[in-house]
Amino acid sequence: MSNSEEDFNFAYLDEQTKRMIRRALIKALCIPGYQVPFASREMPMPYGWGTGGVQVTAACLQETDVLKVIDQGSDDTTNAVSIRKFFERVAGVKTTENTGKASVIQTRHRIPEQVLSEDQILVYQVPIPEPLRFLEPRETETRVMHALEEYGLMHVKLYEDISINGEISTAYAYPVKVNDRYIMDPSPTPKFDNPKMNFCPAIQLFGAGREQRIYAVPPYTKVISLDFEDYPFEASRAEKTCEICGATNTYLDEVVIDDKGTRMFSCSDSDYCNSQKS
């Protein structure tokens, strides 16, 4: 692959496609948590690698933007590197690993630890946008359930979890209710990250390429994790300290460091960890 930037339109997608995506984004922002169908395109990376997020980012990027890409919280995971390189090549935008300096952050599976600001956009890569999918496999059914705000099935599922396991046994992609209306899948972020979505000053955009859906949470919008009064939601993490920066309030990776299975814990958000060290 030796194509230069001139072979592509800015940010790869043609302007018509970007306009189509922006329309879907605006609709999504107007109806927080509602899944807007959009004519997702084949991208030069596979479905499941973040094609939805990439299309949303491509539609948002301007030449002055500074882009950060993370996967599992880190800028150095292979897929984050690959997507960052893609936009460096096809959009020529500046990139950064510094959360505070980015204007657009594309993420897979994490929300940065640092509180985001009003002039930032957080783009999530979403595999299955439908929070009710594993309770009802048919899209035709789940769309009706959302339209009628028919969410009893979800509450029954959470109740059954408690009756079987003593607590809600969802550790990631923990369902939320947005603006007191739509139940939404926060993408497969650990539930530790859920509270960061609530009244977040940044725009949060979600792109599901293969499933052809876009949804959004506007700034300062109520996002509540589903729970019961007697079983309140709990943002859990490994009860350890980061062995690199000493943080006690971050989401930690558990790394096996020898054949005996010795574990080491360190921040999943690599940029936050670096900033705490120095």
Next chain:
Amino acid sequence: MYVAVKGGERAIDNAHRWLEDERRGDRKVTDLSVDQIKTQLSLSIAKVMAEGSLFDPELASLAIKQARGDLIEAIFLIRAYRTTLPRFGVGQPINTDKMIAKRRISATFKDIPGGQLLGPTFDYTHRLLDFKLLADGSIDEFEPGKDTEQMFQHVTQFLNNEGIIETEETSSSEAESPDLTRQPLEIPANRALRLQALTRSDEGFLLGMAYSTQRGFGRNHPFVGELRIGLISVEFEIPEIGFNIEIAEIEISECETVNQFLGSKTHPPKFTRGYGFVFGQSERKAISMALVDRALRWKELGEVSDGAPAQDEEFVLYHGDNIQATGFVEHIKLPHYVDFQAELELIRKIRKTAFEAKKG
């Protein structure tokens, strides 16, 4: 470790270089040319063009070479290229009556006007390895007879003249022929959209679905009314000059099935139809497509569904696309350790509670 700190970028570059090296293989062996693929692996090319939804044998050959013969990877390359092309209009409906067929058979009649034309088929070959090809590839040229230069009326037309098969409805407007590659798939889909999805669906998926209907999961008793393979011209109306011009000649496979009839005391029974249409010589897929098309038509024909997978529009249309399927199935090899960590914490906590309860 695929998340070696600060090593991701170099690892990716090296992986790409290694991949290129393996693709080229032993340098003592001549490099495979795109022309060789184009002229000698034409059935692979047919699959890549059909499932890539782009009729271009040259690019399909290039994609097969670049993908090291992995056809799904080649289809993906074609799809990713296709999506960057502008859509400049809608061609005129193709008239397959005007096909110059190299193969045309009917299983419903012993003989048909124009005759049964076997063409270049594997059907009656004995599947014995031809060891001669190991040593010497020279084959005498074959000159097809004059039979192959004529057009044939469709076999189902003979049944239609008698009124004993349903008449195929033609869509009259662009709105009735939506474009799956430009609009999100929404269910229920009309037949035009279903056929569009089926023709780009994975051949293996369709084959399995079709097979399941024959074994009783949504049985609809098909006969192959006609199977034809050949060249047809594609015409496009240029508004500025006000008439149609031929923009391409493409090879396609078409299958029309004649299926079990339906009727009542007041409406005399009629045969029904299934339809398959695929780029290139792809008759296995054309037949499969016709069977699945027919299975999906239960509602519009007033039948009762058996609840079989092949009758389930949402199931078939959402799961037949091999590029979507391969992406999502394979993506689980990407790092998921953040989610796994969350699960670890949860299962440890639940186990701890359970052990304590047992002790207490």
